Amino acid sequence: MSFNTRPVILTGDRTTGPLHLGHYVGSLKNRVALQESHRQFLLLADTQALTDNAHDPGKVRSNVLEVALDYLAVGIDPAKTTICVQSGLPALAELTTLYMNFVTVARLERNPTIKDEIHARGFGRDIPAGFLCYPVSQAADITAFKATVVPVGEDQLPLIEQTNEIARRINRQIGRDVLPEACALIPEIGRLPGIDGTAKMSKSQGNAIPLSASPDLIRESVRRMYTDPNHLRVSDPGTVEGNVVFTYLDAFDADRSAVDALKAHYRRGGLADMAVKRRLEDILQALLEPIRARRAALAREPGYVLDVLRQGTSRARQATQATLDEIRHGLGLFTFEFDAVPRSAADGSPLYPSSRP
Structure with missing residues (x-):
């Protein structure tokens, strides 16, 4: 099987802190193995991290490199896995905006994963809109890469279900199957508890062992x-x-x-x-x-790590933009070609005068 015909897998992490043993056993170990059999995209989800960290964007930004270091340290090979930064992929934001027209607020509020997270964070009705729309953003991520395999824990299954609902609605609107549906890949070992016996290992709770x-x-x-x-x-x-x-x-x-x-x-x-x-x-x-x-x-070679992220994000930008272009065309949306816009009227006067003196 050639590289380009391999099943596409999308996975990643929010950049809110360095990774720990729970991440290793739940996902990182599997990703190292899956990069041998799949065309794997690994997303540093800094934009999604802002959904509940908008008050501290510096934390999100600094942890992009921290998480990238963890990826490379455990054996993720940038020659086999495309490591990319979510905020560097503008097609994802546009797809998210498009998809919001194909899902209701009521459906988002019914998503069990989102309901549980809203309760856990004590938002009440003061839910950040970005947080409520997290399933739409994730659907944009998955479908932009046309991923057919998404490794998730069982608690994330409702998000994959909602992604497939959105994909089906887009396909019906276009009249053909542009977007494939994704299958969840559940790890053999589920969520690792914290060292204090609580259900979830978390750095913020002080019960995690970092890598x-x-x-x-x-x-x-x-x-x-x-x-x-x-x-x-x-x-x-x-x-x-x-x-x-x-x-x-x-x-x-x-x-x-x-x-x-x-x-x-x-x-x-x-x-x-x-x-x-x-x-x-x-x-x-x-x-x-x-x-x-x-x-x-690797931490002593930040230039190398940044090059890995630049190159991976560039490759991912091409893949996601191609999907966006296909969906825009399929939905019949007008594509404004700036170079094709006439710059002067018939009498030679400029249509769009420069604002510069």
Whole structure:
């Protein structure tokens, strides 16, 4: 299969902070593998990050490079994956505007993912319009690249469904299938909990282990991990379910038989929490050491990272503009060619006098 005939995959991250182990197990590890079999576009979603960070655009801007460093450090190859910056792709903004005419506010408010996020952020009725229209923006991203595969967590499935609804409406309006529908790719390992046992690992909550974590931070984070609060003595039987240390071992320990043996030992008693944590720490130290080293080396070459983003964004701009042109033509929208506009009247007087003195 040639590169250009491979299935197109679109994925990415909002640029609100460096990436952590939750991102690695949930998406980054899969992206490294998928770039061998797919034509992969990786979007640094700085525009979408502004939907709830408009008060701090500097944070969004500075984290474009931070997230790009994480991508390259884990093994994303810019020769195989196009890494691009969302704000550098004007076709996405125009497609978002076009698509807003094909979806209602009521439909956006019914989207379960958006409803949950609105509740979690306590917006009430003071919902930023950009946040409410996030599904439309995501639909523009996915369809602009004509992606047929989109890796997402289960909580993001309603967004893919809404993307396909919009694609079908556009296709019906045009009278032919211009936009393909996308399939969700659910990772085998779901959302990684925070080290405190909460449902989501998040840097803002202080319960995440960043990919750039130092050996001391890794050790401290593992030792703080939530285990079984009723496992008071080594001899006590312990509970594996809900025990964050075992959840992480399931995610990162390749020796499945050894993990199963540890679980059995813990359940019957006689296995200390610290012994399990030491095993997990060794695994995480081995995983993150080369990532941390590559990231530090790349951080010393910001010119190279910027070149990767410039070249990737340029390639992505061509792909997304081609889709926009096809949709504009299909919808019968007038394309204003400035070079074709007459610049002078029949008598030679300028139609559009210069405003310059």
